[in-house]
Amino acid sequence: MAGLALAATLAACGKAAQVEQPGSAATGDGLEIGLLLPGATDRWERFDRPLIEKKIRELCAACTVESVSANHDVATQQRQVSAAITQGVKVIVIGAVDSKSMRSSVERARKAGIEVVSYDRLVEGPVSAYVSFDGERVGRLQGEALLEALGAKADGGQIVMMNGAATDPNSASFKKGALSALQGEVKIGKAYDTTEWRPLNANRNMSGAIAALGADNIDGVYSANDGLASGVISALKAAKIRPLPPVTGQDAELGGIQRIVAGEQYMTVYKPFTLEADAGARMAVALAHGESVDQIADTTVNSPSTDGIPAVLLTPISVTVDNIRETVVKDGMHTVDEICTQKYAADCARAGLT
Known part of the structure; x- marks a missing residue:
């Protein structure tokens, strides 16, 4: 019933995608992680959400993930945090719609004993860890x-x-x-x-x-x-x-x-979203088990409200027409077939992709 209640509440606020695992909340011995993303755009839905869910599944058989999109609305994301607190999740991974406006929600979550991983955007408040790119x-x-x-x-x-x-x-x-x-x-x-x-x-x-x-x-x-x-x-x-x-x-x-x-x-x-999702998932699972993220984080960052946040800051890569194959294609982000549709066939030929 508890799992159904959260799924229903989150679905009312955004798009919910529950990942069922052995030892879920229904048995009382699971570890629930709330994944709260800012929007349902191509990036978040195609890469971050499924990559984070997949990595958590690999790392933690007892973990369940409740993932939602706030549709770029602060009030919606605030309600989603409240729903996660009511459910009693162990960890919230949040890509904040508005980093300043979400501070009070993060504070409420931490007072409830919930660890918060700030994902991609550094939200204000007492977050436990942060992962993003430089x-x-x-x-x-x-x-x-x-x-x-x-x-x-x-x-x-x-x-x-x-x-x-x-x-x-x-x-x-x-x-x-x-x-x-x-x-x-x-x-x-x-x-x-x-x-x-x-x-x-x-x-x-x-x-x-x-x-x-x-x-x-x-x-x-x-x-x-x-x-x-x-x-x-x-x-x-x-x-x-x-x-x-x-x-x-x-x-x-x-x-x-x-x-x-x-x-x-x-x-x-x-x-490379795979690296970001990997770090975010590993931080969430460690915190869900009551473990430190010090072996994952390689630096610290400061927000307007909190100093010394354990963080992973990854390296971005510049892509022009000259290195598409060596970057996004090589890493499997996009295939040549996806890029080179009929509309772009001649362009791809000139670029040396086909």
Whole structure:
């Protein structure tokens, strides 16, 4: 009944996917882990969620996982945390929608004796562990790649910055890293914080930038991820800007890789999600068994509320048309067949993928 109650509650808040294992909560001897992800986008549903669930299954036969999406809504995620507390899970793995707004929920969970692993985004509050990628390095890779793509225009050219959501602390890290490469090299004509990381908002922002700066006065676009890049590129196409200026990205989404092959997007940052999911799962299982994460964490980080959080910070990889096969294809993130659909057949041939 307890397991059914949590599944029902979480399903009411988002998409629930329960992973049944021997020794579940119904027998009273299981270890329940709540996996609370920010959205049901391609990245979270195709990679992070199934990878984390699979690794937990491998590590802990007695563990069950209740996974949900908050659909980018803070109130929904707060209710999901409350449901997990009521259920009495051992550990919550959370990719926060809003790191600051979720602080009180994290505090309630810890007061209830529940360990919290902050996944991908460093949530405020007394978290037990954190796993992500080096955000400043991500931004620096993007900024350096954009300068390379700009060529001679890197000397005083004008760009638009399409940053991520201000509620996501990773956005600040990406921006800081990008500026470390871009400042003093290019003029930043317009800069936006894109609410909820939504491509539609990026599209609107880019349309506004084109209207304000002029279609002929945008030499490149720093886009914080592939989703925003899709909105940016749609706006550039709608304005009939040809050739398209170089646009950056992140997450190595299938659509982003296809746009790179087609010459519409210059690069993306590949973050091997298998490594991130592996570390997050190992931290969750260790904490569920009352063990330290010190053998897993290789560094510590500080949040605005908590110092010395055990952390794993992984290394991102820059991907352009020249190294798609050696990165995302080699690692099995995308196959050549997935990338090279009929629409992109000629582009893939030119890129040497087929």
